[in-house]
Amino acid sequence: MEEVILEILGRTGKVKERHRLAELPATVGRGYGNHVVVDDPYVSPLHLRLERGEDGRVAVRDLGSANGTVLLPAAAKIDRLVLGPETLLRLGHTTLRLRDAAFAVPEAQPLAGGIESFMARLDSGRLLALVLPLTLLAAALDGYFSSFDDAEIMSLVFVLVVVLVGGGVWVSLWALASRGMAGRSYFFAHCTVACLGLLGLSLVDSGTSLFSFAFALEEAVSWGRALAAAGCLGLLFFCHLGVASLMRHRSVLGLSIVLALVLTLLFEPDLFFDDWQDPGQIPVSLPIWPSGLQMVASEDTASFFGAATELRARLDDERRVREEEEP
């Protein structure tokens, strides 16, 4: 071993400082006279020494420190230890990694295209400048369309405040998570992702309502709506997690799917579990849009009520199933 590389690791295992020790012996401690100064009150002023033994191998020796030198991961106190290609030590609350200068590192990873470069591109102020006003406009329109008295400005402002405050908290939490996991907050990226998610969800909402109205479809649309909302949520979590974390993309994908499914189940349980349906609830939504958007022809009353006799067959089937379950 010609040279020793001494690294001080942070809490998450990332390297905070790196020193090349070409000349031995070298001392490590809190005192300023050491070759490597460790800024940790639990480390002794003169804590340990790296030295070359008679056989030429490099060893570490504790210099009678107050709290001792601990070998990781065995957690054993040592007085003297001959170094291997990689040695982890703990001094006080500080972790040191000692490596041979000839330590083999893997080949460079190829620059990832596709999803990773997409994630990287999300963190752009220009994109956010486009997406944020769109989202606020959509929210404002939503507030406007659901206010029916002359205080529409107030309800518009109210919706905007809710979106800005709620969205702000949401984005800040993700930015915080990013900072913890990836070391950077990627604030713009999370803002953009949150906006796109909100836009997507509101598009799914009004889109399915319009579709349900236009084609007089009920059940198929409620399923389609749940699936589209789940897809939207999944994508939202995938992007947030992808930006925020160092996880492999496969685990990010799995986690997003799970989160989206859980949320969908939580909000629309009766779609999935028959028993959760309130028997008193009349399970029909009658969305209303301007009548020019009607896409199928109207029936006359005779055929509408005539066709409704199929409900009896459906109820009979339901009864039969129930009776088979509990005779």
Added chain:
Amino acid sequence: MGADTLPLYPMGESLSMPFFFRIVVLSFCCGLWAGISAAEAAGGAAPSRDLFERHRSGIVQVRIVDRATGEKTSIGSGFAVQDGGLVVTNYHVVADLFNHPDLHRAEYLSDDNRRGELVLVDLDIVHDLALVRAEPALPDFFRLAAEMPGRGEKLFAMGNPLDLGLTIVEGTFSGFIQDAMYEQIHFTGSLNPGMSGGPAFLENGQVVGVNVATAGNQVSFLVPARFAASLVDEALDDGGAADDLLEKTRRQLLGNQEQLLARLLASPLAVSELGPFVVPGQVAPYVKCWGQTATESDLLYSQVVTSCSSEEGIYLSDSLATGQIFYGHTFLESDELDPFRFAALFESSLAESQSRLEGSAEEVGDFQCRRDFVEHNGMNFTAAVCFREYQRFPGLYDAVLKAATLGEARRGLHTYVVLTGVDFGRGLEFLQKYLEAIGWKR
């Protein structure tokens, strides 16, 4: 709406009450007693005192007892007929026994401390009557009056209010309730919870009606004695117990709805005007309609709501009534809202109207619905019909129609109608007739 402004008698204030309710009305009841004794003192002669003594051994407190705990789940009153072996009471007093016979049993307790078991013999669920067999039989019994007295004739009602002991209440026979869906006598005495199933009789001891409900103060209701009489006659003909009470009850309910719907379907529906529309109005004498116009000045639209209800129904359990009709219309109009905003208003108003019915999962199945665009009378609707079936009464359904007019950018009408406890075909027929009655004002 109607329910807020007019005290209703059937379901909310039927006279058998769980125990905890008694404390609430206690002070009210004591005040009432003082009133009665003062009246008696002033009158001098007290026929009630003699009548009380004469009839106290023919009246019992009916107790439905929870088998697991041995404690009572509901109490009511009852009176002996036919040699003292049969007791007449209300169906709603013994409903737990009928709905969950495995969990409950029934017993009686008389004022002179006789005790015995009660066994369900027969039901007239439509008129809220039950016939039970008392074992051992009671020493005294009542006769049922064959004819009704004149209006104003004195009546005496007996029963066990609030579990406080047997009491007698004076009032008058005030004839049959006008325009009732289910025939009942108006009695001007004060009935209280616990007196359900007790007799109301003339000075000669003949029973005119069975205590069933109150609207508060001196407005009380009796089931006419002739329904009790036919129940007793039937039981004697059957030689004891009707074999399948559930099936018999199902037939009663189906028969009753057939009678009501046949009348509703026989002639065109009465209509009234609402904005530019004509809509079903008071479709039967027993239906009461109420109207309301939104008055908030900051609204960008005007809204007129009418709602109609039979206000009466047949008690099945605490969570389900049947044999009712209720419907309502909402007319919305706006000069200021754009078409999209008006559509959003119309949709939310429609979603708020009649979105659920009562009933637990063990009593009713889930709704099945069909929705489409429907055209009639030059009007275009988006409409949905929904049905659900009663679990214990196959062939009996709740039917719902919701519809909203389309085609105009700034005004619209939406409407709903609910029929509870009807045959599928008959119900559907009525829903169609209802929708077809809606049109433009000429």
